[in-house]
Amino acid sequence: MSAPLFPLFADLRHRPVLVVGGGAAAERKTEALLQSGALPRVGAPVLTAQLSAWVQAGRIRWLTGEFQEDWLEGVWLAIAATDDVTISQALIASAETRRLLVSVAEDVELSSSRESAAQAAQVPGSVVLVGAGPGDPGLLTLNALRALNQADVILHDRLVSEGILRLARPGAVRIEVGKSAQGHSIRQEEIHALMLEHARAGQRVVRLKGGDPFVFGRGGEELQFLQAHGIPYQVVPGITAAVACAAYAGIPLTHRDHAQSVRLITAHCKASLDTLDWPALARERQTLAFYMGVGELDTLRARLTDEGCPASTPFALVENGSREEQRVVIGQLDDLPHTARHHGVRSPALLILGEVAALAETLHWFGGPPLRAPLPYSDNLSAPTLPRAA
Secondary structure, three states, rough: OOOOOOOOOOEEEEEEEEEOOOHHHHHHHHHHHHOOOOEEEEOOOOHHHHHHHHHOOOOOEEEEEEOOOHHHOOOOOOEEEEOOHHHHHHHHHHHOOOOOOOEEEHHHHOOOOOOOOOOOOOOEEEEEEOOOOOOOHOOOOOHHHHHHOOOOEEEEOOOOOHHHHHHOOOOOOOEEOOOOOOOOOOOHHHHHHHHHHHOOOOOOEEEEEEEEOOOOOOOOHHHHHHOOOOOOOOEEEEOOHHHHHHOOOOOOOOEEEOOOOOOHHHEEOHHHHHOOHHHOOOOOOOOOEEOHHHHHHHHHHHHHHHOOOOOOEEEEEOOOOOOOOOEEEEEEEHHHHHHHHOOOOOOOOOEEHEEEEEHHHHHOOOOOOOOOOOOOOOOOOOOOOOOOOO
């Protein structure tokens, strides 16, 4: 049994890193280094076309030939990305004399810096439901990262960010199984069939979901299916949209001066809205977080105001919460649909309703300041749509 591993995240910005190898594995590692701001040095007799292009563009430095010990001078990390075990072992031995960490691409048994290996291997022929959070890769848990780095197959939602998918094991097969009200969607039965097919083939499957698997993510249904078919499973929680979007907008979901409770509500369609307890939702001193409600804002306003919710109740719409393109739109309940249309708010967006939503104006910290409704306001006015943030 291998020793427990120490999870490591390194800031490599503007720091030289050596990659030994010139093939596909070296190309993947070098691309990740470039994205992290490192200064890659690639050592190999020949390079792939992409590596050669990066050399020509001045983005990486090419050390020609077979591995030499002096290639380690001045580097902060070394990566063995070659299928030649002799070269990998020589690199590791030379690095150890210099007390330099080495990562071995797709060969964790040789690596001294194995951030991609789990402390306990995921069982082949199994499924892990993983919460990917709202989009920022930094919000992944360590257990989520470990599962991604062990996966043979990743069945991911449409809205899982590319930044998170890039953290997966390079050899993993990625299959998008997202649902969309506007475009092509995969039925839940098809997702079940894919999980079963790949798990029964002995593969380690990650069912990667935006947010948390058990908050409007059908994670319970999927576990029931797996249990009924005798497939081993695990669950890795994720940060759900209400928590993350509120935090990134500077909105405390509870505040002793404003809210004593939080309600998480799905507003995907009129059928789901008809089952809600609207009198209870209209009460004061609570925070309402509506998931998937962008298309039902007129109905939400009408039903709440009909039950006595004050028209002046603050709201915040958080679009693309936690991502670089995040926007926050604020206002009062009576101008909610008009304000959303004016600013062109689109899914994914979370609606937060309650007194705490007004705090976004003073407590915001991520992205641009909140956007407001145009004045004067009238439902009969056709306001121009402002350009969306890039």
